[in-house]
Amino acid sequence: MSFDIRVSGHVKAVVDETLTGLVADLVASGVTAQDPTLWGPDAEAEASRRLGWVQAVSVSRPLLPEITALREQLVARGVTRVVLAGMGGSSLAPEVMARTAGVPLTVLDATAPGQVLAALDGDDEGGLAQTVLVVSSKSGTTLETDSARRAFEAAFGDLGIDPAERIVVVTDPGSPLEESARAAGYRVFTADPTVGGRYSALTAFGLVPAGLAGVDLDELLDEADATLLEVAIDSPENPALVLAAAIAGGAPRRDKLALVADGTHIDSLPDWIEQLLAESTGKAGTGILPVVLLPVSPELEARPADLQVLRLVDEADEFHLFDRHEGEILVSGSLGAQFVVWEYATAIAGRILGVNPFDQPDVEAAKSATRALLEHRPEPQPPAFAIEGVEVRVSDPELAASGTIAGVLDALWSRLGPDGYVAIQAYVDRLNLAELAGLRELVAADSGRPATFGWGPRFLHSTGQFHKGGPATGVFLQITERTDVDVGIPGRPFTFGELVAAQAAGDASVLAAHGRPVVTLTLTDPQPEVLSLFEAAQ
Structure with a gap:
């Protein structure tokens, strides 16, 4: 399996109890079939236009040659430093991809002047003269991203560089950013508009900046593809159903989820999970609060009763850890598999909690x-x-x-x-x-x-x-x-x-x-x- 999850103790009892209803209600196959009724009538309109992520692997495949060709063109011109201006789902997934692959990617998801200056000035990977800026915004109106674009346009111009040669835009079709970017002559990649930002890891929002930075996108999509059948089957062995039940089931429910990177080869995955889970479930007075911890954090020494611990491990470590961590959730898998399973599990967790996992009303x-x-x-x-x-x-x-x-x-x-x-x-x-x-x-x-x-x-x-x-x-x-x-x-x-x-x-x-x-x-x-x-x- 490309993804594995182990549960024990009280959390196993919660999973066993919760899985029965999820399997009987054909929830996994329903998500795969993009059934918008799974989250109730109040969420149906939103869900009907937010489930394209289940097809992201096949939809995104044709992008890969374009991304590779653009990277080769840039490298041939000496443009080897990639800066990503994006927020939330537009920056966290490519950051995980780049860090895990060990390739440099400068992420500008801040408005602090010192950070903006550092991104403009460059670093050990090269200065502005060797920089391409990826401007990533689903709505095309994100204030932070727009501000960064304006700063880089001016800085490129001051160096005598045509911004059209150095700015790549990722946005939804028909957004204000697409219109202005095409008018300015920028290279534009449009993403599937039926995918919400936090579910966009395997769309152009994740793949364009990561691919330009040098991540092996074919391998990533192959990893994701290998998991799609597992998450689509209405079975108690479905890892997405097990994960959803483990984090959202039970009464009383443990609504704080400790995310502990404990030997996993994947870098910064808890930060991506945090935004996916918190923004998807934190509404209507309920939700799951991800708490990113170190293996030696205080919460693990004196555990609050409302804290459920989940450890991200490598498969080789899993059986060794399993006996030592009764009542915890142990998760291992490739990066592509993690993206797929967590997206499915988060959407299903929304159903368990009775909330719409695709909006962000606050x-x-x-x-x-x-x-x-x-x-x-x-x-x-x-x-x-x-x-x-x-x-x-x-x-x-x-x-x-x-x-x-x-x-x-x-x-x-x-x-x-x-x-x-x-x-x-x-x-x-x-x-x-x-x-x-x-x-x-x-x-x-x-x-x-x-x-x-x-x-x-x-x-x-x-x-x-x-x-x-x-x-x-x-x-x-x-x-x-x-x-x-x-x-x-x-x-x-x-x-x-x-x-x-x-x-x-x-x-x-x-x-x-x-x-x-x-x-x-x-x-x-x-x-x-x-x-x-x-x-x-x-």
Whole structure:
């Protein structure tokens, strides 16, 4: 088998109980047949135009010669550095492909000015003169992607390079981006419009940037193809049915899913799973919250009752691990197989939960708030207090009553219920402040509850849906920065610095309006000792 899943203990009992109904209702074959009625009448209209991903392997095959030919043309001209401007499903899948294959791909899914400058300036793989930009947006109106395109167009022009020779566009047919790109003479790849962004790994959105970077796409699609029959059969052995039952079944259900890369050869897969699962299921007050962990994370030492652990392993390790991890889910498989099985399992999990896995009703709220802040530019909210190079802002004045960072964090953790979680959202230059990711471990240990970590605004296109539409059990810790570095956006009345600030403030306002507690810590020291600050606050 190209994909294998093992369950034991309580989760095996959940799977055995849940599989009976899924098999009897012919759910697997129904997904393969693109039956839009599987998710109920309220979801039928959306599902009827969002199931094209089940045919992605066959639909995408004809793209491969075109991608290979374009890569060869670029390499022949000395263009060997690939930058991808895309958000959510348009960037996470090709990032996994490239990292797993060990080929360089620069992903620009950020609006922090420092990251934009780094993408424009180049790196060890070559500078702007050796760069091709892939602009990837399903809607063709994604603000972050449009801003990156404008910056690169200007930068290419400053070097005397025709942008039409260096910009490749991936979008849906008929989108505003397709129209403008063709008018500008850019190379355009259109994807199947019946595939939603987070299910688009094996479409042009995943394959074009990965293929231009040097990923073996034939092998990837062969891996996916080898799994299609397994996931289409209405059988208790169907790995997609087993996975869906394991993560979405049971009563009471464990609604936090720990994703632990424990020896797998696939790099960064939990980040892709996180956006697929959170955005698909986090709505109508329910959902599955993916929590990306290390093998030594605090949650694995003192396990919350609502946390289900899933380990991504290599097949050679699986039997060795199976005896040691009772009650866990062990998953192994090729990358192409993982994409197929997780997409099927997520759609089926939506049916189990009673939600539409193809819409994202709460994502637009943060975008609207950002646009409003950019249009009207209100005066910045004054901090509740400032201390040690950090400004503290809170959604509720009581959170800041202590006047200390330690007190603020304790007050935020006190809002956590027995089924709560902490979401850390870092709207910073992650190339300069990469160590911030370590906050997740500290916060999980200090709060005693599962903690997630997301780089902003990237997470807005994934877990952002769960934050507003899922269970109202989260508390939110934003990290922003004040920096003198900024980059203008050609043709726009705002800069990247103003954009990222508006995105953070807009999301905080929407979370607060949903009754979610929010603490925002703004780093004003150009070289903050962030982890030391939090360690001291514990």
